[in-house]
Amino acid sequence: KKSSSRFHSVWGLYILKRQIRNHREKMESVLLPTLTKKEEIDRIINNTIDKVLVLRFGRISDENCLLLDDILEKSARDVSKFATVALVDVDSDQVQVYVNYFDITLFPSTVFFFNAHHMKLDSGTADHTKWVGKFHEKQDFIDVVEVIFRGAMKGKLIVHCPLPPERIPKYQLLYKDV
Amino acid sequence: MEEKNTKAKKKPSKKNEFDFCKVCRFHHDHGPRHKYFPRHKELLSAFLNRFRSKIADVRFFLKNPSFLRPQEESQNRVWCVFCDEDIVELGSSFACSKAINHFASSEHHKNIKQFLWKHGPSMDCVDDFKISDADVAKWVRKCTALGNKDASSCTGQLSRTSSDIHNKFEFERTEKETHFFNPNYLNDVKPLLYNTNEYQISHSGVTHYGSHLNVDASQLPPGVIGMTSNSSSHSGDSSGNVHSGAPPPWLTPNDGNIFNQSEITRVQEKIPVKTTSKLNPHRVGAAWAERRKIEMEMEKRGEAVNSNTDADWLPNFGRVWQSGTRKDSRKEFEKEKRKLVVAAESISMESQERKLVKTESVSMESEEPVQIQPYVSKRAVCFAFTILN
Numbered sequence: 001k002k003s004s005s006r007f008h009s010v011w012g013l014y015i016l017k018r019q020i021r022n023h024r025e026k027m028e029s030v031l032l033p034t035l036t037k038k039e040e041i042d043r044i045i046n047n048t049i050d051k052v053l054v055l056r057f058g059r060i061s062d063e064n065c066l067l068l069d070d071i072l073e074k075s076a077r078d079v080s081k082f083a084t085v086a087l088v089d090v091d092s093d094q095v096q097v098y099v100n101y102f103d104i105t106l107f108p109s110t111v112f113f114f115n116a117h118h119m120k121l122d123s124g125t126a127d128h129t130k131w132v133g134k135f136h137e138k139q140d141f142i143d144v145v146e147v148i149f150r151g152a153m154k155g156k157l158i159v160h161c162p163l164p165p166e167r168i169p170k171y172q173l174l175y176k177d178v
Numbered sequence: 179m180e181e182k183n184t185k186a187k188k189k190p191s192k193k194n195e196f197d198f199c200k201v202c203r204f205h206h207d208h209g210p211r212h213k214y215f216p217r218h219k220e221l222l223s224a225f226l227n228r229f230r231s232k233i234a235d236v237r238f239f240l241k242n243p244s245f246l247r248p249q250e251e252s253q254n255r256v257w258c259v260f261c262d263e264d265i266v267e268l269g270s271s272f273a274c275s276k277a278i279n280h281f282a283s284s285e286h287h288k289n290i291k292q293f294l295w296k297h298g299p300s301m302d303c304v305d306d307f308k309i310s311d312a313d314v315a316k317w318v319r320k321c322t323a324l325g326n327k328d329a330s331s332c333t334g335q336l337s338r339t340s341s342d343i344h345n346k347f348e349f350e351r352t353e354k355e356t357h358f359f360n361p362n363y364l365n366d367v368k369p370l371l372y373n374t375n376e377y378q379i380s381h382s383g384v385t386h387y388g389s390h391l392n393v394d395a396s397q398l399p400p401g402v403i404g405m406t407s408n409s410s411s412h413s414g415d416s417s418g419n420v421h422s423g424a425p426p427p428w429l430t431p432n433d434g435n436i437f438n439q440s441e442i443t444r445v446q447e448k449i450p451v452k453t454t455s456k457l458n459p460h461r462v463g464a465a466w467a468e469r470r471k472i473e474m475e476m477e478k479r480g481e482a483v484n485s486n487t488d489a490d491w492l493p494n495f496g497r498v499w500q501s502g503t504r505k506d507s508r509k510e511f512e513k514e515k516r517k518l519v520v521a522a523e524s525i526s527m528e529s530q531e532r533k534l535v536k537t538e539s540v541s542m543e544s545e546e547p548v549q550i551q552p553y554v555s556k557r558a559v560c561f562a563f564t565i566l567n
Contacts, residue, residue, distance in 0.1 A: 114461075
């Protein structure tokens with residue numbers, strides 16, 4: 001019995017690994033669009049109608065950014081009915097206008113749009129215009145996007161973050177020389 | 179009631195008789211107060227809306243008079259709720275003619291007013307249930323015009339669609355002979371009257387044949403014994419009869435109910451009018467979304483669309499350190515951008531002028547990188563500073 005149970009556990013593990021590999025391959029085959037030009041960003045903002053647009057500003061060399069990207073990729077399909085997710089490479093020159101305009105100083109930062117209007121999120125932090133940092137888990141991200149969608153559908157430009165404070169990344173926002 | 183009596187200062191309320199409210203369909207002793215109750219008001223509005231739709235149907239016929247066929251008379255009845263009477267179209271040649279006349283009558287108007295006085299808090303909807311005399315006059319004119327146009331075909335239709343099967347084939351044959359129809363139409367249908375001539379002719383034939391009856395029955399044409407030989411031979415092929423199992427004339431689809439057609443046209447009219455957009459019109463960016471959808475449709479169709487996305491377009495964004503509207507933040511950003519561009523240009527010009535002078539160019543060059551790269555400069559430096567610390 002022992003040997004058979006060990007065999008089953010090994011076999012089960014093998015199956016699980018294979019599933020994970022397949023899943024990852026499936027996910028990786030449908031990568032999120034990475035934008036490097038202002039025109040691309042403009043296009044995606046203008047073409048996303050009646051859906052939340054999630055723009056991640058970050059660089060893939062950053063560990064936090066990678067974790068955030070992982071969560072975004074995995075939940076992109078789940079929110080696909082009411083949200084579109086895109087990644088913006090912050091090292092590209094043509095994108096600096098937006099980095100400036102959105103006051104992005106910390107990476108990764110996620111900005112939310114709905115019908116070409118910027119949606120603000122009050123998560124108890126200093127900056128309501130974006131989400132700074134990574135999400136704790138997929139469900140957190142989905143909850144945030146859902147809250148934004150519901151608020152936008154009701155005509156609200158700012159919504160309250162549904163996550164408890166311990167799951168919200170904390171950071172210091174500095175104003176010029178202060 | 180008793181509770182109210184025990185309260186010292188309040189007058190005992192009147193004991194009203196139990197009365198039946200036609201709208202709420204129950205008995206109550208609220209008296210005249212009843213009509214102000216919210217439930218009664220709701221039921222009244224539903225009640226009046228139902229009657230309004232019936233009047234709308236009648237008004238349709240006011241605008242488009244059409245003939246009323248006898249078999250549709252029973253469908254064309256209206257119950258007038260104000261006068262408490264059923265308006266049946268007996269013997270009227272046009273649809274809803276009696277109803278139209280009734281709704282235009284002064285008695286009906288009086289009854290409307292009485293009803294609303296008794297049941298409705300407001301008297302402003304009286305005109306919804308009335309038909310003005312001017313409209314009636316127009317309708318009458320339309321009817322006479324219609325009547326003159328389709329005199330023979332109308333009567334032919336009427337008589338054809340009567341449920342008398344015997345007459346059916348006769349009408350098909352002698353449709354154009356109006357002198358047969360007019361007297362009969364006026365006197366109501368007398369079945370065998372149409373076969374008069376035939377009957378007379380064949381009757382003599384029958385008597386003639388009758389004498390030879392015993393001799394040779396096979397010589398008789400089919401179905402002639404004691405009867406007129408109908409035109410069944412030629413008309414039976416085309417439209418069938420009871421024996422062939424053909425549908426009766428009042429169920430033939432081509433004739434069609436006037437009401438069905440009117441319903442269909444009304445439904446068809448309604449469908450394009452109703453825009454089934456379930457999205458909240460008050461949602462964020464609704465106007466922009468609608469405009470964009472139209473633009474995209476036009477693009478799909480291949481029409482030229484003015485591309486509004488120029489290089490300087492910026493989305494609606496509320497910046498972090500700005501207070502005020504989002505337009506203000508965009509304007510401020512553009513101002514900053516312009517300042518930086520101007521500063522960069524001025525620096526580059528200066529550097530060009532002073533290239534030859536070494537000391538100054540060195541100092542300028544050292545300043546250049548700081549000024550030309552504006553956005554990273556201060557905050558990122560501060561951030562980097564805090565991290566290092």
